[in-house]
Structure formats: structure tokens, C-alpha cells
Amino acid sequence: MHVIEIQGLSKDYPVGFWKKQLRPALKPLDLAVEQGETFGFLGPNGAGKTTTLKLLMGIIFPSSGSARILGKDFHDPEIKRRIGFLPEQPYFYDYLSAPELLDYYAQLSGVPQTGRKQRISEMLDRVGLGDVGNKQLRKFSKGMLQRVGIAQAIIHDPEVIFLDEPMSGLDPLGRHEIRELIQSLKDVGKTIFFSTHILSDAEALCDRVAVIHKGELRGVGVVNDLRSSAAGKTEVIWEGASALGSVSNYALEPHVTGDTVRATVSTELLDTMLERLRQQHARLISVTPLHGTLEQYFLSRTSDQEPVRV
Amino acid sequence: MRSKKTVLIVAAGALAVCFAGSIFALDGATAARGGESTLEEVLYLPSGKALQRLSLGYSSLLADIYWTRAVQYFGSRVQRSTRYELLDPLLEITTDLDPHLIVAYQDGSIFLSQQPTWGAGEPDKAVALLEKGIRNNPEYWRLYFTLGFVHYVDRHDYKAAEQAFRKGSEVPGALPWMRVMAARMAEKGADLGTAVALWQGVYNNTNDKELKQTATMHLDSLRADADMNELDRRIQLYRQKTGALPARWSDLIRAGLLPGIPLDPTGVPYKLEANGQVNIQDPSKFKFLGEFRNK
Amino acid sequence: MNSRLSAITLNTFREAVRDRVLYNLIIFVLLLVASAPLFGQISIGLERLILVNVGLSSISVFGILIGIFIGIGLVSKEIEKKTLYTILSRPVRRWEFIVGKYFGLVLTLVVNAILMSVGFYVALLISEHKLTGADGHLLIAIYFAVLEFLMITAVTLLFSSFSTPIFSAIFAFALFVIGTFATDLRNFAAAAHGMTKWFATAAAYAVPNFASLNVIGQVAHDQPLGGSLIVMNTLYALLYSAAVTAGAVLIFERRNLK
Numbered sequence: 093m094h095v096i097e098i099q100g101l102s103k104d105y106p107v108g109f110w111k112k113q114l115r116p117a118l119k120p121l122d123l124a125v126e127q128g129e130t131f132g133f134l135g136p137n138g139a140g141k142t143t144t145l146k147l148l149m150g151i152i153f154p155s156s157g158s159a160r161i162l163g164k165d166f167h168d169p170e171i172k173r174r175i176g177f178l179p180e181q182p183y184f185y186d187y188l189s190a191p192e193l194l195d196y197y198a199q200l201s202g203v204p205q206t207g208r209k210q211r212i213s214e215m216l217d218r219v220g221l222g223d224v225g226n227k228q229l230r231k232f233s234k235g236m237l238q239r240v241g242i243a244q245a246i247i248h249d250p251e252v253i254f255l256d257e258p259m260s261g262l263d264p265l266g267r268h269e270i271r272e273l274i275q276s277l278k279d280v281g282k283t284i285f286f287s288t289h290i291l292s293d294a295e296a297l298c299d300r301v302a303v304i305h306k307g308e309l310r311g312v313g314v315v316n317d318l319r320s321s322a323a324g325k326t327e328v329i330w331e332g333a334s335a336l337g338s339v340s341n342y343a344l345e346p347h348v349t350g351d352t353v354r355a356t357v358s359t360e361l362l363d364t365m366l367e368r369l370r371q372q373h374a375r376l377i378s379v380t381p382l383h384g385t386l387e388q389y390f391l392s393r394t395s396d397q398e399p400v401r402v
Numbered sequence: 403m404r405s406k407k408t409v410l411i412v413a414a415g416a417l418a419v420c421f422a423g424s425i426f427a428l429d430g431a432t433a434a435r436g437g438e439s440t441l442e443e444v445l446y447l448p449s450g451k452a453l454q455r456l457s458l459g460y461s462s463l464l465a466d467i468y469w470t471r472a473v474q475y476f477g478s479r480v481q482r483s484t485r486y487e488l489l490d491p492l493l494e495i496t497t498d499l500d501p502h503l504i505v506a507y508q509d510g511s512i513f514l515s516q517q518p519t520w521g522a523g524e525p526d527k528a529v530a531l532l533e534k535g536i537r538n539n540p541e542y543w544r545l546y547f548t549l550g551f552v553h554y555v556d557r558h559d560y561k562a563a564e565q566a567f568r569k570g571s572e573v574p575g576a577l578p579w580m581r582v583m584a585a586r587m588a589e590k591g592a593d594l595g596t597a598v599a600l601w602q603g604v605y606n607n608t609n610d611k612e613l614k615q616t617a618t619m620h621l622d623s624l625r626a627d628a629d630m631n632e633l634d635r636r637i638q639l640y641r642q643k644t645g646a647l648p649a650r651w652s653d654l655i656r657a658g659l660l661p662g663i664p665l666d667p668t669g670v671p672y673k674l675e676a677n678g679q680v681n682i683q684d685p686s687k688f689k690f691l692g693e694f695r696n697k
Numbered sequence: 698m699n700s701r702l703s704a705i706t707l708n709t710f711r712e713a714v715r716d717r718v719l720y721n722l723i724i725f726v727l728l729l730v731a732s733a734p735l736f737g738q739i740s741i742g743l744e745r746l747i748l749v750n751v752g753l754s755s756i757s758v759f760g761i762l763i764g765i766f767i768g769i770g771l772v773s774k775e776i777e778k779k780t781l782y783t784i785l786s787r788p789v790r791r792w793e794f795i796v797g798k799y800f801g802l803v804l805t806l807v808v809n810a811i812l813m814s815v816g817f818y819v820a821l822l823i824s825e826h827k828l829t830g831a832d833g834h835l836l837i838a839i840y841f842a843v844l845e846f847l848m849i850t851a852v853t854l855l856f857s858s859f860s861t862p863i864f865s866a867i868f869a870f871a872l873f874v875i876g877t878f879a880t881d882l883r884n885f886a887a888a889a890h891g892m893t894k895w896f897a898t899a900a901a902y903a904v905p906n907f908a909s910l911n912v913i914g915q916v917a918h919d920q921p922l923g924g925s926l927i928v929m930n931t932l933y934a935l936l937y938s939a940a941v942t943a944g945a946v947l948i949f950e951r952r953n954l955k
Contacts, residue, residue, distance in 0.1 A: 187716070409790065414943070424937040
């Protein structure tokens with residue numbers, strides 16, 4: 093079963109003084125996330141990640157399309173018992189202490205009175221805030237607030253957890269701690285949907301990623317595949333498009349721009365291909381081994397320009 | 403999504419039903435309170451000066467509100483009640499709050515001076531109000547006219563009236579007939595022509611509906627008095643000529659004493675009684691008849 | 698009352714209680730009441746009257762001001778600081794949020810009114826050395842002040858559900874002033890004609906009629922107030938507040954939150 097199924101979900105905002113024109117913040121989006129998956133929602137700032145999450149949480153209403161979470165319509169209040177959400181750069185009621193805040197959210201999520209207190213103190217221990225006592229949140233550091241944020245998202249033991257930029261604005265140590273927390277949730281089988289523009293976090297945690305740019309889905313990939321598909325390859329760029337015919341057995345995904353060709357080749361076949369190119373009098377411009385990173389995938393999906401002319 | 407629609411329908415229904423209910427409840431509360439809420443407010447804040455301080459500088463706006471209250475208070479009682487005890491405090495507060503609100507002196511003094519049920523029957527208070535108005539607005543000559551009017555019509559103090567008109571006529575910009583009025587006061591005292599001129603002045607000076615109506619009634623009655631005095635004279639002429647009383651108006655017309663059937667100011671023919679008396683058909687339209695009728 | 702509604706109500710109350718500005722206003726009111734006997738010394742023979750007028754007016758006006766002051770931020774602050782996101786992503790219906798906020802602020806104002814009333818009666822006891830039946834009569838005016846709070850909270854919440862705090866404050870305060878002169882508006886409607894009459898009548902019923910709920914003048918002079926006035930005013934305040942809150946729900950249910 094797909095835990096999250098997004099079908100043609102879109103959002104337009106009216107702009108201009110008379111609110112006549114529509115600016116699409118999210119073009120119709122289709123996505124599916126499976127049970128137990130950690131799904132990364134990648135995109136530069138302003139790509140539409142937060143819009144998508146706000147639509148899914150019912151904070152704004154879609155211009156078209158719908159979504160199903162855990163097999164039910166996403167506006168069904170019942171499913172909201174079973175999901176958790178951490179907004180981007182969350183701010184909490186700063187006049188409350190951490191236990192009071194969690195108690196409030198637990199009540200709103202319908203956690204029964206019995207055992208609630210126990211659960212709250214366990215939760216605080218789990219996110220490393222076991223010793224904060226009754227200090228008001230206004231005295232919390234950013235990293236502590238982010239941990240409170242995660243705690244409130246999971247206080248009611250949800251099956252699906254949505255996190256919007258959970259690592260943004262944190263120092264390296266804080267990021268590491270949050271990453272560990274997400275990993276621990278993943279280990280107990282929770283489905284996690286998180287948006288980020290920090291690729292290394294996604295690479296470290298995600299099973300699959302979707303890349304969104306300018307409100308449009310640009311691609312979905314399995315992180316391990318992306319990694320292995322690039323591993324052991326080298327990018328070769330040369331001048332002399334006529335030489336492409338003689339190396340067509342080796343050159344993968346060739347891009348021709350004018351007389352310049354960019355292609356990848358398996359590293360063990362590199363020498364053979366370079367020899368052929370020399371025979372054809374092609375002028376070699378660059379030879380770069382590929383490291384196979386999510387970054388390349390990301391950049392290739394978010395660049396709007398044609399391959400760079402060298 | 404369906405639950406959202408249900409909420410919207412319930413909320414819209416609750417809005418309509420509760421708002422309608424609130425209208426009935428408010429009317430009920432108003433009825434339970436009685437119509438004297440203005441009375442209480444006036445009595446508990448009897449000083450316009452104090453109110454001015456409390457109004458935080460918005461005293462002229464508050465004056466407009468109090469003037470509106472005075473007009474409504476008057477309008478709700480005129481021709482119905484003889485009790486106008488709040489009129490004077492309302493006008494006092496209004497003119498304390500805004501000493502330059504001319505209309506409050508001008509119309510308010512006439513509300514005060516008229517005999518019940520046409521007004522409060524307090525011409526002395528009207529004079530005090532007008533004198534306050536003149537103190538605060540000495541350049542406004544029409545207030546002298548109203549002062550002269552009150553002295554003449556309601557207090558029958560022709561000397562004071564003459565003084566008022568004369569002082570008014572000395573204000574730069576005053577119309578010349580103010581001097582004419584002063585002269586009339588001096589030589590004649592009570593006189594039908596003067597009364598007509600005064601009421602015409604009141605009619606022209608005001609925009610108040612009730613006041614214009616009162617002035618019109620006075621003018622109609624005065625004109626009817628004048629008409630009937632003239633008709634009496636012609637009937638006497640007929641009697642001297644023929645030795646008998648006319649039975650109908652056509653007798654006078656045939657005798658060349660009338661050009662046609664005489665009509666009162668409302669356009670209804672005058673009534674000729676069997677004993678030669680002239681009268682009007684509908685006395686309810688001429689409330690002030692007889693003031694200048696020759697006996 | 699379901700547990701979500703009561704949780705929101707209590708949290709709203711807790712926020713107000715922990716807000717220091719609230720205490721400043723309460724202290725101000727207490728000072729005013731405490732200084733009322735001094736006013737009395739200036740106007741000899743009117744101590745009680747002045748104390749009652751100042752005390753009861755303070756309870757009403759400051760309650761309304763606190764209501765506006767807190768009310769304008771009830772919804773907009775939660776949107777601005779995005780705390781609403783963590784609420785709407787839970788099984789909380791939007792109407793529950795609005796109604797919970799409403800009850801929370803009303804609870805705050807009622808507790809305020811109780812505190813101020815205690816201070817007021819203490820001042821009265823100090824000034825008069827005893828409390829009489831006429832002083833009990835003053836409770837009607839305090840009760841009506843609470844009814845005013847029901848209405849101003851609903852009105853402020855309505856504006857807060859779609860407008861910025863500044864505009865909400867301006868709108869709510871304007872309605873408070875107009876509502877104070879609602880009787881004049883009704884008299885004006887009665888005297889007007891045609892379209893003006895229609896508009897004035899509609900406006901007279903649409904604005905919160907605070908004039909109807911102000912009996913400070915009467916109770917200060919110990920004039921009798923009919924039971925039907927109490928019943929009708931109670932009905933009016935409840936129905937009016939319910940209608941306005943329903944309006945706030947209608948707006949908020951459909952609103953896209955930034």
C-alpha cells in the first residue's frame with residue numbers, strides 16, 4: 093500500500109493588485125510514498141516544498157487535485173491522529189515549558205490522559221531534553237527548539253511523519269543530532285517524508301528522493317541506484333562531433349552542442365574510447381571521473397539551461 | 403471534505419438564526435428599558451462642560467450627537483406631549499459642547515418658546531439660550547431676529563423685541579428689513595402684518611421639518627384671520643346695500659363685492675354661516691386661528 | 698466540551714495569564730479603584746456615586762480594551778508564528794480552534810472581571826465601612842459588563858480571523874465606539890426615510906449594542922432594573938456573540954493560511 097498518494101495536487105496564488113492573475117506555486121504533482129520509506133523532497137528555496145507540505149496538512153487548500161494518506165482522503169480528521177508534522181523553523185508558544193507544550197499537543201492529538209505524563213517525559217528523554225524541567229521555551233536555543241519540534245511531531249506515536257527542513261538553521265552538532273533522531277524513527281519503521289535543500293542530509297537518510305523546482309516535479313529516484321549508476325564512470329568532453337559515430341558503442345548519454353560533445357563512459361573502457369577519439373582527430377577538452385552523488389542528479393534536474401558550452 | 407461542508411452549512415445557519423434572534427432580543431431589551439434612555443443619560447451627566455472634558459477633544463462631534471438627540475426628543479413630543487423637561491438640558495449641553503452650533507440656538511430656542519403642545523412653553527429659557535448664542539456668536543445677526551421673535555410672539559414684550567431687532571440691524575451684513583422690523587415694533591406692537599413677517603422669517607431660517615410645519619400653520623392661520631376680517635367687512639357692505647345677510651357667496655359675487663368663491667390658504671372655500679359669520683371648513687388645519695381676528 | 702476544545706481554551710487562558718501586559722492593565726484598574734475615594738473627597742457627599750461610576754466604568758472599559766488587545770492576536774499571531782500549522786496538522790477542526798480561542802479569551806475576561814470586582818468591592822467597603830443591598834444591586838452592571846465581553850471578544854475574533862492585528866484593533870475599537878452610541882443610531886434610523894432609514898436600521902442591528910448593556914447610571918442611582926431587561930440582554934449578548942462567532946468560523950474554515 094502507498095502510505096502517501098498525491099494525485100495532481102496543485103496550488104495557484106492570485107497575484108497583482110486586482111488578484112486577477114494566477115501564479116502557480118505548485119504545478120500538478122503526482123507522487124507516491126511507500127510504507128516504511130524515508131522520502132526526501134528536494135529542491136532549492138522557493139521550489140514549492142513547503143507549499144506541498146502545507147497542502148498535505150490542510151493549512152491551505154489545493155487549486156486542484158487531491159491526496160490520500162494511509163488510504164484516506166487527506167482532509168479526513170481521522171488520519172491526522174496518525175500523522176506528525178514539524179513545520180519549517182518552528183516557533184512554539186514560548187510562555188510554555190517543554191512538558192506543557194507536549195501535553196497540549198498530546199491532548200489535541202487525542203492521547204489519553206492515562207500514561208500521558210509518562211509518555212511526555214519519555215519523549216523528552218528521547219530527544220535529549222530530559223533535563224530541561226519547567227524552563228519556558230523562550231529560553232531555549234534553536235537546537236533545543238528543533239528537538240522540541242520533533243518531539244511534538246511524534247508525541248502521539250504517528251505512523252507517518254512529515255518534516256519541513258528539519259535541519260535548517262542548526263549548527264553541525266545539532267544537525268547531527270537531528271539526523272540521528274530521524275534515523276532512529278526510520279529504524280522503528282516509521283514512514284518519513286521530509287523536505288530539505290541540504291543534499292547530504294537527504295543522501296544520508298533517504299531511500300528515495302523527489303526533486304522539485306519552480307513548482308514542478310523534475311524527477312524521482314532511488315538513492316542507491318543514483319549512487320551506483322554514477323559509480324565507475326567518467327565524463328568526457330571533446331570537440332569534433334563527427335567522431336561520435338566511431339565511439340557510439342562506448343559513449344553513454346551523449347549530449348551534442350554545436351561541435352562539442354559531452355558523454356560518459358565506463359572507466360574500464362575509457363582508454364579505448366580516448367584512443368578512438370585521437371584517431372578521429374577529435375580535440376579532447378576534459379576527462380572527469382564521476383563520484384556518483386545525489387548532487388549531480390539534483391543539479392541536472394534543477395538546471396534550466398542547456399548543457400554548458402565548453 | 404464533506405465534514406468541512408457540514409461545518410460551513412451549520413455555521414451559516416447558526417449565523418442567520420442567531421442574528422435574527424439577536425434582533426428580537428435587542429428589541430425586547432429596549433422595550434424592557436423603556437424609551438427614556440436619553441433621559442437617564444442627560445440627567446446623570448448634567449454638565450456640558452464636564453462632558454466636554456470627557457469627550458477628549460471630540461466635543462463638536464459629541465455636540466452633533468446631542469443636537470440630534472434634542473431634535474429627536476422634540477420630534478417625539480411635539481403635538482403629543484406637554485412635558486419637555488429634558489429639552490433645555492439637552493440644548494444647554496449641546497451648546498456647551500459646541501458654542502458655535504447656530505442651529506441649536508436658532509431652532510432650539512423656538513422649540514423652547516412655543517406654547518405646549520407645540521413646544522416647551524418656556525420663552526424665558528429660550529431668551530437665555532439665544533443670549534448665550536449671541537454672546538458666543540456676536541457676528542451672526544439672525545440670532546437677534548429669533549430673539550426679537552421670541553420677545554414679540556411668546557413674551558409679548560415689544561420693547562425688548564424692538565431692542566433685539568435694532569441691535570441685530572447694527573451687525574455688519576444684517577439685511578435692511580431688520581431695521582424695518584425694529585421700527586414696526588416701536589410704533590405698533592401687536593399687528594397681523596408683523597406676525598406674518600416674523601413667521602415667514604422663522605420659516606426661511608430653519609431646515610427643521612417640524613419647525614417649518616409649525617411656521618406654515620401659523621402663517622396659514624394668520625392669513626385666514628386676515629381673509630376672514632376682509633370677508634366680514636364685505637358682508638357688512640352687502641348688508642348696508644341690501645339690508646339682508648347673504649345666504650351664500652354667490653350673493654356677494656352678484657353684488658360685485660367678491661371676484662369669486664373665497665378660498666382659505668389650504669385651497670378650501672370658507673364657510674358662510676346663516677347668521678352671517680365667516681368660518682373655515684376644517685379647524686384642525688388652523689390651530690392658531692383667531693389671534694388677529696377683529697371682533 | 699470535547700478535550701481538544703478545552704485544551705485550546707485553557708491554553709489561550711494560560712497565554713493571557715502569562716502575558717505581563719495584562720497585569721499592567723489590572724494594576725492600573727486597581728489603582729484607579731483605590732484612588733476613587735480621593736475623588737470622593739473632592740466632591741463632598743458624592744463619594745459612593747463617584748466610586749461606583751468610576752469603578753464600574755473601569756471594569757467595563759478595561760475589560761473591553763483587554764479583550765480587544767488580546768483578541769486581535771488570537772488568530773493572526775498563531776498564523777504569523779506558524780504555531781497554527783502544528784495545530785491544524787492534528788485532528789483539530791478549524792471551528793474547534795476558533796471556538797476554543799473564543800472561550801479562552803472569555804474565560805480570561807471573566808476572571809479579570811472577578812478580580813477587578815473584588816478590588817472594587819474592597820474599595821467600596823473601605824469608603825462606606827459597610828456593604829448594603831444597594832451594593833449587591835451593582836452586580837447587575839458587572840454581569841452586563843461580562844455580557845459586553847462576550848460580544849467584543851466575538852467581534853475582535855471575527856476581525857482577527859481575516860485581518861492583521863492593527864486593522865483588527867481599529868475595526869474592533871470603531872465598533873466599540875459605534876456600539877456605545879447604538880441608541881442614537883437607532884433613533885436616527887427611526888427618524889430617517891427611504892434608503893437611509895434602511896441602512897441605518899441595518900447598521901443599528903449589525904453593530905454590537907453596548908448601549909443596551911450599559912446600566913451603570915441606573916445602578917449607581919439604585920434605580921430598579923426589570924428582570925425582563927436582564928433576560929433580554931442575556932439573550933441578546935449570547936445570540937449576537939454566537940452569530941458573530943459563526944461568521945468567524947465561516948471565514949476561517951475557507952481561509953488559506955500563509
